[in-house]
Amino acid sequence: MTNRSLAVVCGAVLSSFLLASAPVSAADNPSPWVTAWATALQPIPQISSPPPLYRAPEVAGRTFRQIVYPTLSGEVARIHISNAYGKAPLVIEDLRIARSGAGAAIQVGTEARVTFGGKPAVSVPPGGEIDSDPVRVGIAAGVPYAVSSYMGREQNLIAWHRVSSQVNYLSMPGNHTGDASADAYRQRVTQFAWVTGVQVEAPSSATIAAIGDSITDGMRSSLNQNRRWPDALARRVAQSGDKSVAVVNLGISGNRLLTDSPCYGDALASRFGRDVLAQPGVKTVILLIGINDINFAAMPPHGGLDCDAPHTQVTVDGLIAGYKRVIAAAHARGVRIFGATLTPAALPPQREAIRTEVNQWIRTSHAFDGVVDFDAALRDPADPTRLRRSFDSGDQIHPSDAGYSAMADAIPLQPVVNSARK
Incomplete structure (x- = not known):
């Protein structure tokens, strides 16, 4: 399947997902408060x-x-x-x-x-x-x-x-x-x-929560410029004329799906309830997590403050089990969740194999309510294991401002606008 065909398929799946997940009346959100x-x-x-x-x-x-x-x-x-x-x-x-x-x-x-x-x-x-x-x-x-x-x-x-x-x-x-x-x-x-x-009284509105690691957090984006991909998504929503959908960023740089860190916070699977599901008005979640789980196992231990500890080895099955825990928690609260593919990070072959297999599961398992293919949006056509040069901030892991913008563009906008108008 070509990248373009894959994007169309993912867009169609995500369109259905977002249409189903956004509110259509105040009854869908009994509390008047919505996280802005x-x-x-x-x-x-x-x-x-x-x-x-x-x-x-x-x-x-x-x-x-x-x-x-x-x-x-x-x-x-x-x-x-x-x-x-x-x-x-x-x-x-x-x-x-x-x-x-x-x-x-x-x-x-x-x-x-x-x-x-x-x-x-x-x-x-x-x-x-x-x-x-x-x-x-x-x-x-x-x-x-x-x-x-x-x-x-x-x-x-x-x-x-x-x-x-x-x-x-x-x-x-x-x-x-x-x-x-x-x-x-x-x-x-x-x-x-x-x-x-910061919450506002807006009973007919809803919030999309972006959660993940540094790539959602916006690491290496321009200071004071709001150039993270959730910011770019929020601007696209606003420019469309939609006034009823908020986008909030709950990423933490260094965060992992499965393992707590002395520096990078509780494992996402553990913090998901507090950081996302407890937010008033959240109806939709975009989940991008797992690259640090894959990478930190290979980081050399060092004395003093070892932020990458514990250097836990992960498997594809272990990551999939973690995703399923998060999906189940979201569905138990009536929240739709879609998974984003892990972006290229110039990994050595063994770790790249895990990333590739995880992405294949995200795309094909139908475990999520929808899929956004950030991997396809950012990868270099000549070398899919690496970011496209214009989308690379310089460390081969974190996108540039242009890369973050491309990630936001990979999320279909029309379903969000249409759901707000119904």
């Missing part, structure tokens, strides 16, 4: 002398201003806060949302205070999560918002989303949540923390 932006947390390695990439910034008594891009509009919003990996209460003394200006600045007159049970402060117990009170802020899809949280005086950062591909800001000591100016925000970081969702 989200991220997934991972624990920070708790060792005495971590390498620079894993040194958490000091947040106690400071204001953390995070820039987020919701992909669904709504007049009323709420903020989801997570202390999923906390060993002590997560204390936020003040939280506000506003339209983002340049850098750490916010647009004057757009700021709104976010409360919890009518109070400006909240203490989230270890392992807990909480939604804020509704706040009338007027969320516009595709527009950046600054979520500013003034942290408790003894607060430590022990969980984050490490690769945000977005510059966020830490202030000097003190409550600077209401500052329109960027003057107090002297420190830049490229992580998200605590704020794991």
Whole structure:
């Protein structure tokens, strides 16, 4: 079968899948809340002398201003806060949302205070999560918002989303949540923390959740440019005129399907319920995971912080069993899920054989509700084991901005638009 024929077949399958999975009325989504932006947390390695990439910034008594891009509009919003990996209460003394200006600045007159049970402060117990009170802020899809949280005086950062591909800001000591100016925000970081969702009241809408590893997370995409493939998909939906479908990114760089990591978070098969199925309004999932399971077994162990540990050997059957667990969890909640083929990574023959066989199962097993062939979209026609040169960011694994755009283009758009109009 040619690549073009395969793309047509996959498109037809995926079209049917998306049409079946998107909402057609408010009754399909009894809760009025729909996730418009989200991220997934991972624990920070708790060792005495971590390498620079894993040194958490000091947040106690400071204001953390995070820039987020919701992909669904709504007049009323709420903020989801997570202390999923906390060993002590997560204390936020003040939280506000506003339209983002340049850098750490916010647009004057757009700021709104976010409360919890009518109070400006909240203490989230270890392992807990909480939604804020509704706040009338007027969320516009595709527009950046600054979520500013003034942290408790003894607060430590022990969980984050490490690769945000977005510059966020830490202030000097003190409550600077209401500052329109960027003057107090002297420190830049490229992580998200605590704020794991922005939800809007939109009962006839739905969310597509993209979940996977660094290729979904957008590793090596342009900083502050929203060039990850889920971003490109969200733009295609918006440009089509559709206003009822959000796209959120729940990828974690380094994540594996089957194995937890000291740096890269819980195994996707374990975190799927919390990070995806618990998101309000999620009706559709795009799953791209497995290349790290294949690769990390061959990474040489090293002293200190070994992020690739455990170096677990995987088999095709083991990966398929993991996919089936995720599929069953999605179907048990009435969520449709389609699988994406693993993209080329210039693997040696033994590992390439696993990738090839896994992709064949994804394409032909009919275990998923639909298939997106990212492999076919990105591979070099002259050497299918490698990324096309124009789609390679330079490490032979992660796509360039153009590659991420090609991935979004490989997902049929019309079914999403049609389902929103029915």
